Amino acid sequence: MTNPSPDLSPSIIVSAVRASCATCSMHQLCLPMGLGENDIDKLDQIIGRRRKVPRDGYLYRMDDPFTNLYAVRIGHFKTYQVNAGGEQQITGFQMAGELLGMDAISTDRHHCDAIALEDSEVCEIPFPRLEELFGSMPILLRHFHRMMSQEITREQSVMLLLGNMRAEQRFAAFLVNLASRYVARGYSSTSFQLRMSREDIGNYLGLTIESISRLLSKFKKQGLLKVSNREIELLDLVTLKAMAAGTETCS
Amino acid sequence: MTNPSPDLSPSIIVSAVRASCATCSMHQLCLPMGLGENDIDKLDQIIGRRRKVPRDGYLYRMDDPFTNLYAVRIGHFKTYQVNAGGEQQITGFQMAGELLGMDAISTDRHHCDAIALEDSEVCEIPFPRLEELFGSMPILLRHFHRMMSQEITREQSVMLLLGNMRAEQRFAAFLVNLASRYVARGYSSTSFQLRMSREDIGNYLGLTIESISRLLSKFKKQGLLKVSNREIELLDLVTLKAMAAGTETCS
């Protein structure tokens, strides 16, 4: 699960090799999906810049004015809300090829904070310029709608998770979800690194850090997975999937 | 909160009085928001029909092919997901001026069931025809994006609710949310009817019907509200809002 492609260190590379959607390994998952060469070029021309965000750095903060969407190129992010009482809730973890900032369109201000979980890189997509493209690129528009819609359905399944599932089931669903997203990106579905802390996982799943720790130990004892620090290996994806689907009796 | 306008009974009225966005009382909340006369006309021309859905009737079901979005004209709906284990989770309650079906764009199939909570009426919006309009009506497109984005932020606040709040806070947030939506529609923010059963409320909030009942009794004792069956009156909206925001110590 370590990234094979361009290394992160010298920022000079980013400007030297003019990064483009056409050559990006994520272009079949990301915004340009399904576009022809011409259209990809047009999209490339509006992409502002590739922006690096260091680990724990903010990509944007709540109430920041909305100017760009961001496509994750490299790395992982988390987004979270904070309510008036100061409690925070992580609303999602984003990885390469996924879009950030769609929740800001409605009010022209960001509704959440976005923080990099590791040294990461995003493509800045100036939204007004993207809108200009929509008129002449129906395929792009269509795919953009799909991505927004997908975000809606994703959140609905989190609602199902938070509203109906017990701790064990939530955690299984979380692992299975990560596995499926990694496999879609060409990585192993059974062996990967947790980019987020136990605390982040717990917050996302509506549980405490202690519960996450206990669940990891329990699953380990049951032979469902191996875990060492943040390195994880899923040994019985079938059972985990059954647990996530709610078709497995909680042992 | 009873609807003043056209009665529901004889379906002939629907076709006789050619309903239109221009004359609809919801057009400042709904899809045509901000459109000029010409554009509203164009939008009107693609609206398929006004469809009635009786109480407890399905507007659409999970896995139905996606052809239309629906704008609620009259009445209330609930949408819910069902997982493989058969457990269901209500993902939202929709009222006049709100859009249903956006979660289906990503896969061309509906991801949830939508059921009318009372005799209701919707406008069918054939999505392919709506897409045709987008090219020439940037204002419409913009507003459509705002509505999708709003749905994303709405779901994020539900995630905050389900992930972080205690029962009392959840229920207060629920009531305050209803109040604000009714006031935006010109109704009283303090006195309205719950269109959904206690069971539906509990399911939506990740609680049991018994908890909802107890919370209603508790709030009644505290003088926060009056309730009789489904008729409700909020007596202390300030405190309820503070509870919802998490700035009130749970008494």
Add this chain to the structure above:
DNA sequence: CGGCGGGTTGATTGCCGTCAAGGCATGTGG
């Protein structure tokens, strides 16, 4: 060395789910 952040594990508490009984309104049939 000591402090610190992140993680694990154990003991205890408490919120809310579960189970159970009953209230109340409505409908149906005798």
Add this chain to the structure above:
DNA sequence: CCACATGCCTTGACGGCAATCAACCCGCCG
């Protein structure tokens, strides 16, 4: 009219799951 059933809701008693509180481990770093 009553008897009875049904759906929706309320209230109480009890118990379980996960939160809370606390101690400790481990690796890292100044």
